[in-house]
Amino acid sequence: MSIQTETTTDTAPYVGRPVERLDGPAKVSGQARFAAENHYPDMAYAALVHATIARGRIAAIDTAAACAVPDVIAVLTHENAPAMIPAPKLSLLDLSTVASATSVNYLATDEVHWNGQPVAVVVAETWETARHAASLVDLSYEELPAVVDFAAEAPNAVPERSMPLMPSKADKGKAAQALADAPFSVDLQFSTPPHNHNAIEPHATTAVWDGDQLTLHEPAQNIPWLRKHLAKRFGIPEEAVRIISPFVGGAFGGKSRAWPGVLIAAMAARATGRPVRLALTRAGVYHTVGGRTPSTQRVALGADAQGKLTALIHTSVSRTGRVGGMAEPITAASRHLYAVPNIHLSQRSVELDLLSNTFMRAPGEAIGTFALESAVDELAWRMGMDPIALRMLNEPDRDPAGGQRFTHRMLREAYTRGAENFGWHQRDPRAGARRDGPWLVGMGVATAYHPSMRMPASVTLRLHADGTVVMRCGMHEMGMGSATVQAQIVADEMGVPLASVHVEYGDSDLPPSAGAIGSVQTASVAAGVIAASTMLKRSLLTLARRAPGSPLRGRKLEDLQARDSGLHHPDGGQTYAEILSAAGRDHLEAAFKPSMLGFVARMAIDSRRWVTGASGAQFCEVRVNADTGEIRVSRWLGVFDVGTVINPRTAASQLRGGIIMGIGAALSEQTLIDGRTGRIMNPSLSEYHVPVHADIPHIDVDWLNEPDPTTPLGMHGIGEVGITGVAAAVANAIRHATGKRVVDLPITLDKLL
Ligand code: MOS
Numbered sequence: 001m002s003i004q005t006e007t008t009t010d011t012a013p014y015v016g017r018p019v020e021r022l023d024g025p026a027k028v029s030g031q032a033r034f035a036a037e038n039h040y041p042d043m044a045y046a047a048l049v050h051a052t053i054a055r056g057r058i059a060a061i062d063t064a065a066a067c068a069v070p071d072v073i074a075v076l077t078h079e080n081a082p083a084m085i086p087a088p089k090l091s092l093l094d095l096s097t098v099a100s101a102t103s104v105n106y107l108a109t110d111e112v113h114w115n116g117q118p119v120a121v122v123v124a125e126t127w128e129t130a131r132h133a134a135s136l137v138d139l140s141y142e143e144l145p146a147v148v149d150f151a152a153e154a155p156n157a158v159p160e161r162s163m164p165l166m167p168s169k170a171d172k173g174k175a176a177q178a179l180a181d182a183p184f185s186v187d188l189q190f191s192t193p194p195h196n197h198n199a200i201e202p203h204a205t206t207a208v209w210d211g212d213q214l215t216l217h218e219p220a221q222n223i224p225w226l227r228k229h230l231a232k233r234f235g236i237p238e239e240a241v242r243i244i245s246p247f248v249g250g251a252f253g254g255k256s257r258a259w260p261g262v263l264i265a266a267m268a269a270r271a272t273g274r275p276v277r278l279a280l281t282r283a284g285v286y287h288t289v290g291g292r293t294p295s296t297q298r299v300a301l302g303a304d305a306q307g308k309l310t311a312l313i314h315t316s317v318s319r320t321g322r323v324g325g326m327a328e329p330i331t332a333a334s335r336h337l338y339a340v341p342n343i344h345l346s347q348r349s350v351e352l353d354l355l356s357n358t359f360m361r362a363p364g365e366a367i368g369t370f371a372l373e374s375a376v377d378e379l380a381w382r383m384g385m386d387p388i389a390l391r392m393l394n395e396p397d398r399d400p401a402g403g404q405r406f407t408h409r410m411l412r413e414a415y416t417r418g419a420e421n422f423g424w425h426q427r428d429p430r431a432g433a434r435r436d437g438p439w440l441v442g443m444g445v446a447t448a449y450h451p452s453m454r455m456p457a458s459v460t461l462r463l464h465a466d467g468t469v470v471m472r473c474g475m476h477e478m479g480m481g482s483a484t485v486q487a488q489i490v491a492d493e494m495g496v497p498l499a500s501v502h503v504e505y506g507d508s509d510l511p512p513s514a515g516a517i518g519s520v521q522t523a524s525v526a527a528g529v530i531a532a533s534t535m536l537k538r539s540l541l542t543l544a545r546r547a548p549g550s551p552l553r554g555r556k557l558e559d560l561q562a563r564d565s566g567l568h569h570p571d572g573g574q575t576y577a578e579i580l581s582a583a584g585r586d587h588l589e590a591a592f593k594p595s596m597l598g599f600v601a602r603m604a605i606d607s608r609r610w611v612t613g614a615s616g617a618q619f620c621e622v623r624v625n626a627d628t629g630e631i632r633v634s635r636w637l638g639v640f641d642v643g644t645v646i647n648p649r650t651a652a653s654q655l656r657g658g659i660i661m662g663i664g665a666a667l668s669e670q671t672l673i674d675g676r677t678g679r680i681m682n683p684s685l686s687e688y689h690v691p692v693h694a695d696i697p698h699i700d701v702d703w704l705n706e707p708d709p710t711t712p713l714g715m716h717g718i719g720e721v722g723i724t725g726v727a728a729a730v731a732n733a734i735r736h737a738t739g740k741r742v743v744d745l746p747i748t749l750d751k752l753l
Contacts, residue, residue: 012563014488014498015713016705018649022484022503023247023477032247035217036204040275043206044073046268047130048261048278049120049137050287051112054146054678055353058110058119058139066133071125074272075137078119081107082271084233084263096228101257101290102324102356106264112141113323114355115148115678116287118260123268123276146353148678150194150294150319157317157348160327166451168332168364170401173342178311182302185311186378190299190371192727192745193670195292195360196285196683198690201249203289204279205265213240214266219248221256222515223474227508229258234266246506248478252661253359255478256517260288286683290358291671293318293328293349295367299375302342307385309394312340314372318349324356329364333449333724334372336611339396354678359517361661362720365450366727370665370745373446373728378741381431387445387732388415388424399611407612408708408716410641411447414617417702418445418639422619431739439623441634442737446728448616448640450721452711453520454603456594458511459528461490461536464587465580467565469494470502474510475525480719481650482521488646489526489713493533495562496576511591519614519717522646526712528592535590537562540579547582550574612708614716616640618659620729624737629749633663633730637700640721644707644714651718655701658722664691665723666730668746 026032051058063075086105088097104113112119120137124130147153179185199219206217214234220226223243231238248255265278280288295318302311316330331345360366380387395412398405419425427443428434434441460472471490475482483503491498504510514524537557544552544567551572552560560567566575580588606612621635638659645651668689672681682688701722707714727745734752735741742751 011497012492012495014491015646017488017647019484019488019498019647021481021650022487034201034247034249035206035219036277036279038206038217040208042274044123044125044272044274044276045127045130046121046123046265046276046278047127047134048118048264048284048288049122049134051115051117051119053112053141053143054115054148056112056141056143058112059142060140061120062138063120065136065138066122069129069133069136071129072133073123073125073274075133076107076121076268076271078107078110081267083108084267085235088232095225096232099222099225099229099258100324101259101358102321104323106260107267114321114353116355116680118264118288121264121268123272123274127279146678148353148673149675150350150352152675153350153352154296154317157350160347160349166329166332166364167335168329168345168347170335170343170345172401175311175313175342175344178342179300179302179313182310183305184379184383185300185302186375186382187300188298188375188378188743190297190374190743192295192367192370194294194673195665195669196671196688197252197254197289197291197360198685198688199250199252199254202280202282202285203255203259203261204277205262206275206277207265207269208275209270212236215242215244216262216266217244218262219251219255220245221248221251221476221478221517223476223508224512225515226258230266233263241508243508244506245476248476251478251516252361253363253517254289256359256515282685283683286680290325290356292360292363293357295330297330297368297371299371301375301379303379303383307383307390307393309338309340311342312338313344316347316368318347319352319357320349321354321356322351325358328357330368333365333369335401336399336449336613337372337447338394339400343401354673361658362450362723365724366662366665369446369449369724370727370731373725374731374743377444377728377732377735381735386429388419391415391447402611404609404611407610407710408641408643408706409615410704410706411615411617413704414615414639414641418617418619418637421702422637424619431736436623438625438627440626440737441621441623442733442735444620444729444732444736446618446725446732448618448638448721448725450519450614450724452612452614452716453518454524454527455514455520456596456599457514457524457528458593459525459532460511460589460591461532462587462589463536463576465577465585467496467577468500468502469496470504471529472504472510473513473525473528474507475505475513475521476516477506478516480654481647482516484650485522485646486525486529489529490533493530493562496565500565511593519719519721523712523715523717526715528594530712532590532592535592536588537567539588539590540576541567543583543585543588544574544579550582610710612710614640614642614718614721616721616725618725618729620733622730622733622737624734624752629752631667631734631747631749634697636697637702638722640701640703642703642718642721643711643716645703645705646713646715652701654718655722656699658720659699659726660691660696662723662726663696663730665745666727666747670746
């Protein structure tokens with residue numbers, strides 16, 4: 001994708017300005033082509049057949065009726081499909097393995113590992129034909145005993161390994177003893193349900209083979225990982241895989257791995273010799289793309305008579321699939337939030353005969369902060385303290401679990417500003433004290449936290465003689481404004497108008513980006529932009545200094561300013577156009593390619609020296625109908641400490657989106673799984689309730705905008721911090737409105753009656 005800015009009147013600096021999304025016009029005018037909107041002349045359409053048992057073997061598969069449907073091209077099953085190379089085992093040294101979603105070799109095995117696993121694919125001349133024929137494939141099974149009931153299995157959980165880079169364990173002092181000795185304490189059990197991904201764009205793949213070259217139109221959050229993975233599965237070099245992904249209709253973690261759809265689409269295209277489009281139905285996404293783990297959690301807190309915390313225990317049980325999935329760092333945020341001398345954090349998990357769990361916006365922290373921040377609030381009730389005062393009192397100076405210093409920590413400031421702007425001091429501290437007609441009105445707060453990380457990203461910058469700068473990086477635009485914010489940074493670093501910057505992204509032919517995962521992409525790519533700009537300006541200066549009579553002769557880059565499309569010194573300077581023309585060049589290019597090894601080494605060193613994260617204070621007002629229990633979020637304010645905000649317009653949207661998703665988790669979202677069959681019972685937006693406009697009031701977001709000294713331009717990633725703490729803020733507001741503490745998500749009205 002290539003986009004040029006339309007803004008011609010603006011001047012630098014652009015960072016910090018609410019620049020409009022550069023991809024906006026393409027989207028609102030219908031020019032944007034999503035993966036399922038790419039046409040090829042002889043394209044065929046695919047539909048999946050899903051297993052309807054949780055575990056067993058296919059005894060027989062009858063495709064005669066499906067094959068007999070006119071315009072069916074092929075029906076591929078484990079009896080006739082060309083086998084893919086099996087999924088590689090997870091190794092952090094091999095990124096192709098990290099994209100592996102499950103260990104199942106689809107359509108190469110008669111084994112069934114989850115209810116919904118694809119067991120056949122129909123390829124036909126139209127999508128309707130493919131779907132109809134898929135419904136005619138007749139399967140019989142030899143069923144095997146399956147374990148699918150999380151609540152029943154949770155007592156058998158075993159200790160879990162931390163997710164890489166996100167430690168979730170801690171043992172400091174004697175937490176159990178300190179809890180027993182504490183004059184004030186709470187000890188609560190929480191539960192959260194599974195969640196499924198519901199991006200507005202369901203997963204879809206358009207796959208085209210040209211000999212051994214594979215081209216895919218695919219919504220991807222991590223093009224480099226997916227590319228490596230596909231190359232391995234189809235036995236072709238990485239260079240033979242092209243992934244084109246300029247527009248992604250939302251992702252949230254669900255598009256960061258190779259789920260069955262993309263693999264089977266590529267296989268079906270190869271087997272039939274036709275370009276194939278496989279667009280999943282909404283139910284198809286539930287069946288083939290993992291979601292958030294359910295959890296049970298215990299949080300116990302002990303405090304002295306003044307409210308100083310003496311003990312913190314946070315443990316969790318979550319689940320993975322037997323065929324894949326990972327520990328979600330549920331207790332990770334509890335390492336960083338409160339100054340407590342005695343801490344115990346640990347996680348356990350069970351393996352079930354269900355599809356793998358996967359990343360979903362703040363995996364771990366989104367639900368872990370629900371439990372922790374609900375418990376902190378409950379302790380405040382028990383002590384008769386204001387919940388903000390309790391948090392202020394226990395705000396740490398150093399990382400409570402690891403002892404490192406914080407690079408940046410302004411939670412106190414966030415709470416102070418939030419309390420003032422939300423009107424916290426008008427809050428009557430008694431539960432159920434405020435009533436407006438039938439509505440009980442309550443206010444609650446909770447802390448948001450997400451670690452701040454970066455991954456290597458390669459960036460090329462090319463300066464043309466006409467003054468334009470082309471930035472090339474295969475980054476991911478899922479609707480959050482990736483191209484826009486990077487264009488702002490390029491314009492500032494190079495000192496050129498925003499309108500002169502072109503950004504190319506969303507394509508594996510471009511230099512590999514960091515994934516749009518873990519809130520790392522913006523800062524990671526910005527680091528690449530800054531490095532590449534420095535290289536480019538250095539090359540320009542070298543060129544200039546060679547030219548006789550250049551006012552830049554004898555100058556060092558450090559003494560120069562990049563502005564007005566040139567390099568300048570108080571005593572004179574030259575435009576880029578002048579430098580290039582004097583040197584007889586029509587362009588100059590710089591390519592920054594970070595080494596993975598150096599990057600990892602630096603990260604390991606930094607993590608011992610300091611802890612860095614984005615944080616915030618969530619303020620919620622709810623109205624609970626005293627007669628019906630109906631719950632309405634009526635006001636929201638989130639004040640965030642996310643370092644430098646590059647673009648207030650796109651940042652506000654990211655943070656609001658996180659809060660809205662958190663309100664969904666608090667009040668309505670849950671995947672219902674039949675405990676007998678492992679079948680998802682509500683795989684549709686009509687029965688799996690994400691918030692709609694009527695559920696969401698105006699959401700105020702605010703930030704402190706203080707740069708972090710250790711990150712590119714002082715920024716933190718903001719894709720995930722917004723959802724953290726949200727469910728707790730809602731639960732805490734409901735506690736204030738009604739006097740009832742609800743510990744099981746979602747908080748539906750039946751739990752208040
Ligand atoms: Mo995120 S859950 O890494 O998209």
